[in-house]
Amino acid sequence: MQQNTRALRRASSVAEARNAVTARRPKWIFGTIAGGVIGAALTVGIVSAPAAGAETPDAVASFVTGGAAPLVKKADDAAIHISLAQDAAAAADAVTAEVAASGLDLAGAPAAVDTSDLTTWIDKLGDREGLSSREVTSLEAYVTSETEAVAAETATLQNDYAVAQQRKVEQEQAAAAAAALAQANTPEGAKATARQMMASRYGWGDDQFSCLNSLWTKESGWNYKAYNASGGATGIPQALPGSKMASAGADWRDNAATQIAWGLGYIDSVYGTPCSAWGHSQATNWY
Known part of the structure; x- marks a missing residue:
């Protein structure tokens, strides 16, 4: 049971x-x-x-x-295409705006990315209601192609912009170096350079700088372009010949600091101190 x-x-x-x-x-x-x-x-x-x-x-x-994707899935795919395209357009517009605001010269390269065509295709795909699956697929292809083109142009613009930024930095650094060199090449700038260099490299103080100042004021007036036509002595330390100063730097003709570095080394090796060199100059009229 x-x-x-x-x-x-x-x-x-x-x-x-x-x-x-x-x-x-x-x-x-x-x-x-x-x-x-x-x-x-x-x-x-x-x-x-x-x-x-x-x-x-x-x-x-x-x-x-007929084996095609359901309409709901096609709608989802279209939304993805639109989202990616909008991101690409936004990125392109942002870089274009930044380049324009910087005012940098891109050396002839395009300074903007045109996103008008991509925006048009985005709008068309966004207004897809009532379109067939085949029409939506075609619009997706157009959007994808234009998205890739805009992304590639944006990458190129970013690279050109980075190059322009680096070029600007290098130009500013060169200008700063030129300004510093011009300042150092004045008599007062050369004296300041010599004072700092003799203290840091040789430990010589103000008493030795006083002797050095007297010595090189007599020899060249601290003029890095000074040249003795009769003997060929050159520059602030009146090196003879001037090419000797190449051992301190290839820019010895145009850089007072290079001439000073060579001159202090010469005084150290031959006389020991600027005051000894100045004493010899007073006794013999040369050093």
Whole structure:
């Protein structure tokens, strides 16, 4: 008796499950089957308006769309294409604005990225309601192609902008170096350079600088362009010949600091201190 009761319960559960599945089965499937007999037009009409909560079997979707992606998926793909295109356009516009604000010369390279075509395709794809799947696919291709072109132009503009920025930095550094050199090449600038250099390299103080100042004021007036036509002595320390100063730097003709470096080294090796060199100059009129 107990076994019979269990069997009846199982049979009842199976029947309830079968009824539930039957109740959830989309009514349009039966319409589709009927439409297959009546005609394709009726089939499309029924499939385009499925019952609420219905799920399209893969086989039916394939039959209706010819293997193409469902319209919902195409809509999602279009949204992705639009989002990527909008990001590319925004990036291009941002770089273009930054370049314009900088006022830098890009040496003839384009200073802007034209995003008008991409914006047009974005708008067209955004207004895709009522378009066929094939038309949406074509618009996606146009958007993708223009997105790639804008991204490539943006990368090129960023590179040209970076080069221009580096060029500006180098120009500013060169200008600063030239200004510093011009200052150092004045008599007062040369004296300041000599004072700093003799203290840091040789430990000579103000007393030795006083002697050095007297010595080189007599020799050249601290003029890095000084030249003795009769003997050929050159520069602030009156090196003879002037080419000796090349050992301190290739720019010895135009840089007072290079001449000073050579002159202090010469005084150190020959006389030991500027005051000793000045004493010799006073006694012999040369050093």
